[in-house]
Amino acid sequence: MGALTVLxxxxxxxxxxxxxxxxxxVVVFAFxxxxxxxxxxxxxxxxxxxxAVAATRAAFGTDRPLVxxxxxxxxxxxxxxxxxxxxxxxxxxxxxxxxxxxxxxxVLSGMAVxxxxxxxxxxxxxxxxxxxxxxxxxxxxxxxxxxPSFLAGILLVTVFAVRLGWLPSGGWTPPxxxxxxxxxxxxxxxxxxxLVQGAVLTRYVRSAVLDVLREDYLRxxxxxxxxxxxxxxxxxxxxxxxxxxTVLGLQLSTLLIGAVVVExxxxxxxxxxxxxxxxxxxxxxxxxxxxxxLVLAVLVVNFLVDVAYTVLDPRLRRAA
Amino acid sequence: xxxxxxxSTRAWGPPALVVGAVLVGLVVxxxxxxxxxxxxxxxxxxxxxxxxxxxxAHWLGTDRFGRDVLSQLLVGARTTLFVGVxxxxxxxxxxxxxxxxxxxxxxxxxxxxxxxSDLVLAFPALLLAIMFGAVYGPSTLTAMVAIGIATAxxxxxxxxSGALQVLATEYVLAARAAGRPRTAxxxxxxxxxxAGLLLVQASVSFAIAVLAEAALSFLGFGTxxxxxxxxxxxQEAQQLLYTAPELSLWPGLAIALAVLGFNLLGDGLRDRFxxxxxxxx
Numbered sequence: 001m002g003a004l005t006v007l008x009x010x011x012x013x014x015x016x017x018x019x020x021x022x023x024x025x026v027v028v029f030a031f032x033x034x035x036x037x038x039x040x041x042x043x044x045x046x047x048x049x050x051x052a053v054a055a056t057r058a059a060f061g062t063d064r065p066l067v068x069x070x071x072x073x074x075x076x077x078x079x080x081x082x083x084x085x086x087x088x089x090x091x092x093x094x095x096x097x098x099x100x101x102x103x104x105x106x107v108l109s110g111m112a113v114x115x116x117x118x119x120x121x122x123x124x125x126x127x128x129x130x131x132x133x134x135x136x137x138x139x140x141x142x143x144x145x146x147x148p149s150f151l152a153g154i155l156l157v158t159v160f161a162v163r164l165g166w167l168p169s170g171g172w173t174p175p176x177x178x179x180x181x182x183x184x185x186x187x188x189x190x191x192x193x194x195l196v197q198g199a200v201l202t203r204y205v206r207s208a209v210l211d212v213l214r215e216d217y218l219r220x221x222x223x224x225x226x227x228x229x230x231x232x233x234x235x236x237x238x239x240x241x242x243x244x245x246t247v248l249g250l251q252l253s254t255l256l257i258g259a260v261v262v263e264x265x266x267x268x269x270x271x272x273x274x275x276x277x278x279x280x281x282x283x284x285x286x287x288x289x290x291x292x293x294l295v296l297a298v299l300v301v302n303f304l305v306d307v308a309y310t311v312l313d314p315r316l317r318r319a320a
Numbered sequence: 321x322x323x324x325x326x327x328s329t330r331a332w333g334p335p336a337l338v339v340g341a342v343l344v345g346l347v348v349x350x351x352x353x354x355x356x357x358x359x360x361x362x363x364x365x366x367x368x369x370x371x372x373x374x375x376x377a378h379w380l381g382t383d384r385f386g387r388d389v390l391s392q393l394l395v396g397a398r399t400t401l402f403v404g405v406x407x408x409x410x411x412x413x414x415x416x417x418x419x420x421x422x423x424x425x426x427x428x429x430x431x432x433x434x435x436x437s438d439l440v441l442a443f444p445a446l447l448l449a450i451m452f453g454a455v456y457g458p459s460t461l462t463a464m465v466a467i468g469i470a471t472a473x474x475x476x477x478x479x480x481s482g483a484l485q486v487l488a489t490e491y492v493l494a495a496r497a498a499g500r501p502r503t504a505x506x507x508x509x510x511x512x513x514x515a516g517l518l519l520v521q522a523s524v525s526f527a528i529a530v531l532a533e534a535a536l537s538f539l540g541f542g543t544x545x546x547x548x549x550x551x552x553x554x555q556e557a558q559q560l561l562y563t564a565p566e567l568s569l570w571p572g573l574a575i576a577l578a579v580l581g582f583n584l585l586g587d588g589l590r591d592r593f594x595x596x597x598x599x600x601x
Contacts, residue, residue, distance in 0.1 A: 020439055031451055035455050146577070146579035155568075237444060254444070287451070
């Protein structure tokens with residue numbers, strides 16, 4: 001029965017996920033294409049003749065019914081075809097894929113920093129619960145939560161680039177071109193993103209480990225002669241991992257959006273910079289493309305978290 | 321999601337409430353003070369006093385246009401609170417009734433509303449504000465509306481789960497059996513009983529709104545110049561990191577303390593109001 005329930009849950013979640021993808025794409029299309037008005041008129045300015053506007057509309061393909069335009073746009077997405085910019089007349093897909101790679105580096109390194117910070121500190125804070133060191137760690141994470149990543153970035157630049165001159169204050173070099181320069185440029189943005197998320201994650205790790213420490217099975221393990229530390233490692237951490245993995249997944253979306261701002265601080269040519277440049281140039285089709293990539297990424301991550309949740313935790317297998 | 325994902329902050333207890341209230345009180349006091357007194361006109365440009373270090377004339381120094389930093393900070397507190405109040409108010413006004421409706425209405429409606437709120441959650445406040453800014457042009461208004469819409473789902477979820485608990489109590493069952501209309505039950509019984517939880521959520525959402533407003537102003541999508549805003553002060557200061565690094569310190573500190581204040585206040589209030597936590601630990 002258990003396996004069947006899990007399977008049904010997965011089917012249900014997949015269906016919800018598929019519907020969400022479609023609805024999200026409709027919302028983004030409606031918001032970015034229908035609301036702003038005619039891109040042909042925007043491109044030509046207010047003095048253009050009706051004939052010129054009609055010709056440009058035909059060239060852009062915006063003279064077709066909205067449903068056709070939507071289907072055309074959305075059917076290109078899986079193959080990375082995001083259309084051609086009305087402003088720069090350049091294909092949008094290759095730009096997005098280039099920039100996505102940069103942002104992915106940033107997000108993954110930020111996540112690595114967050115884990116390196118949060119796992120040891122969170123476990124320590126739980127084990128030292130109600131002792132000065134535990135309270136100190138909790139205080140650190142509470143303060144860290146209040147520091148936005150772009151502020152952390154500015155502070156890091158002030159110390160490590162301006163004062164000490166150890167690391168560059170910004171810029172980007174692809175890893176294939178110069179691995180050393182790549183790493184030196186990645187360090188500060190990764191720390192800016194990761195330290196803040198690490199502070200958030202520390203609270204969840206602490207909370208999850210604290211909950212596990214109170215469980216009967218841990219007491220049993222200790223009564224069998226295991227030291228508190230070994231009991232926790234052997235039996236506790238795996239169970240504490242379930243809520244932490246969930247939060248980690250949800251944080252991935254926070255990191256993705258945080259990267260938009262951090263890219264601006266460190267002048268990194270990622271998806272966030274592309275998005276902001278698109279807005280500055282009124283290149284709405286480009287903005288639409290970046291937005292749908294970010295939203296899809298969030299939805300996919302949430303879906304994977306849901307699936308992992310359903311499969312990992314037997315107690316939740318029956319929960320809606 | 322059914323698992324409780326709220327991190328425990330119990331180690332803090334009552335001090336959280338006190339420290340949070342003091343920090344929030346400072347921000348409110350600064351904002352109120354700015355209406356009656358600032359050392360200088362916050363938007364007054366003074367080319368003779370550009371990038372001046374702290375002195376008796378300018379306690380926190382001046383920025384690259386010679387504007388007094390302390391005056392800007394005080395007026396910036398007003399901007400922060402204004403955006404927060406409108407955004408969180410909007411989120412509460414949209415989210416709370418929808419959440420109660422999801423709990424009291426037919427099953428399909430509840431399911432539809434919750435799925436919709438899931439979908440809205442896929443559009444983080446910052447992204448939504450950038451989309452609004454792209455279409456309507458960036459402004460304080462678009463930032464507030466975007467933050468409000470993006471945070472409404474948390475109110476809806478909380479109102480729904482709180483309402484479900486209240487609806488299962490015996491006095492509500494009795495009221496229903498007595499034939500009281502649903503709206504009366506929602507207003508007389510459900511709302512007062514979840515008000516505490518909503519207050520907690522408002523405080524936490526306020527912290528999120530402060531962060532989002534700062535980030536948006538930093539990116540140029542929030543409050544427009546010359547209206548002082550902490551986020552834009554930070555963005556302007558970033559361009560002077562090599563000449564006047566201390567300029568980024570003040571707005572940065574203001575943002576962090578305000579967020580810390582609202583977070584701690586939320587934690588402290590949660591300890592008081594959340595029945596699930598009562599008696600634990």
